[in-house]
Amino acid sequence: MKYELTIYELGKLLKNIDSKYNISLLSKIKLSGGWMTMTGEISVIDVPTEAILLKGNNIITLKLKNNNENGSEIKITGLKDSKFVIDISATKYKEIKPGMLNLDVIKVNNNQCKLRIDEDMIFTIDTSVDKVIKCL
Numbered sequence: 001m002k003y004e005l006t007i008y009e010l011g012k013l014l015k016n017i018d019s020k021y022n023i024s025l026l027s028k029i030k031l032s033g034g035w036m037t038m039t040g041e042i043s044v045i046d047v048p049t050e051a052i053l054l055k056g057n058n059i060i061t062l063k064l065k066n067n068n069e070n071g072s073e074i075k076i077t078g079l080k081d082s083k084f085v086i087d088i089s090a091t092k093y094k095e096i097k098p099g100m101l102n103l104d105v106i107k108v109n110n111n112q113c114k115l116r117i118d119e120d121m122i123f124t125i126d127t128s129v130d131k132v133i134k135c136l
Helices: 007-020 129-134
Strands: 002-005 023-031 034-046 059-065 072-077 084-094 106-117 121-125
Touching: 002 007, 007 023, 007 034, 007 059, 007 072, 007 084, 007 121, 034 072, 084 129, 106 129
Parallel strands: none
Antiparallel strands: 002 084, 023 034, 023 121, 034 059, 059 072, 084 106, 106 121
């Protein structure tokens, strides 16, 4: 399901999800000759405190941990009068059974979902889509 959220709404959603469930992130940045990726478990450090955008009140700060190390901070900055397009969907996978011919049946994992911001940031959340939507 697609939603359009302001930086305040997105921060509130991520903070609610982080307080209840484990979240991991795959962030992809396009470069001229390829791309760079950042992966790891995240925790939400700081979110906008008011719906009104002011200087310094338009940033979501995430702490990215990798291999149980401290990791680095990622900041998502929102623009005035603009919204983030997010997509919340169940995680899908292919089950491969040895010795069986199958038609590459794609199955849905109801215990895990993905929250995508555009196509560059993918959050994997260890809960169902319905529970994430209730956090909105």
